Amino acid sequence: MPSNYRAYQPEQSYLLPPSPSDWLPEKHLAFFISEVVDEMDLSAFYGRHEESDARGNQPFHPAMMLKILIYAYATGTFSSRRIAQKIEEDVAFRVLAAGNFPQHRTICDFRQEHLEKFVELFKQVVLIARNSGLIKLGRVAIDGTKIKANASRHKAMSYDRMKQEEKKLESEIAELLEQAERTDREEDQEYGSENRGDELPEELQRRESRLKKIREAKKRLEERQAEEDRAKGRHEGDGGRPNGKKGQPFKKEFGQPREKAQDNFTDPESRIMKMGNGFEQSYNAQACVDEAHQIIVAVGVTNCAADSTQLIPMIEATEAVMDQIPGQVVADAGLCRVSIGWELRTTRGQEG
Secondary structure (H helix, E strand, C coil): CCCCCCCCCCCCCCCCCCCHHHHCCCCCHHHHHHHHHHCCCCHHHHHHHHHCCCCCCCCCCHHHHHHHHHHHHHCCCCCHHHHHHHHHHCHHHHHHHCCCCCCHHHHHHHHHHCHHHHHHHHHHHHHHHHHCCCCCCCEEEEEEEEEECCCCHHHEEEHHHHHHHHHHHHHHHHHHHHHHHHHHHHHHHHHCCCCCCCCCCHHHHHHHHHHHHHHHHHHHHHHHHHHHHHHCCCCCCCCCCCCCCCCCCCCCCCCCCCCCCEEECCCCCCEEEEECCEEEEEEEEEEEEECCCCCEEEEEEECCCCCCCCHHHHHHHHHHHHCCCCCEEEECHHHHCCCCCCCCECCCCCEC
């Protein structure tokens, strides 16, 4: 057996505990983010915990939580569950966490509670990274990915189905009201008119609640369709024909949604989108990544499944953060299907 292999003893213990920071290259992005956050004023993040009862569970240090979140988002990890998993498995995350292991719910709650302050802090870190030479903004890559919404596609209903369900529920509610009134009369005779007997049956309460949700969803679909019609030059009362009475009639009246148009009761802003495992209630998230060190410099999210309208908004988002537009943009065909001309100007009057 050859004897010139390097030593390999997985079960060997260390005589002295190693420093986790020694396991990362000296110029690693995690060190940069850690040092930048340590130099920032984080007083806005401490206020909530200083006012809380000290007898409760000890909260995680805000600086540690910020370092983890900024590093995660800068390197393309957005899921709180995935971040929690990386803190256990990824050396860079473990160095930043320094022996802390917050659960995914804790990470998510921290971000939501400090969202406005976190967005501003993240922008400052990106700008410092640019001034430190980590972001060149010579070439960036833009792409999108579908993110599942916190809503089931089974909670969505088409406009045609809403109309059918509305009529069905109205009939059922009318029957239940009649049943309630009949029951009240019978109980008045049995218990006396002074005793209560006017509560609506629980079944009626559920049906009324569902009918209310359906009507609200129908209204959202109609308002959404009206906005689309106005964008196409239509107006209320156009008689279903362009220019009043001239031309071929429109397929539907102003503001009337398509029969298959859907709305979700749980998350009305999400949309049905095709994902790897089929169709789900989702959002379309966009990211712009700098070529030099793969740092995310701008993000966006939309409920439009197509990427084709997101190229210009993402370039403008990059300009808003970096105060300049990138020299080159790399994007796939889904983002490049833009049929209109466009022009961007930086604050220095340069054309892009």
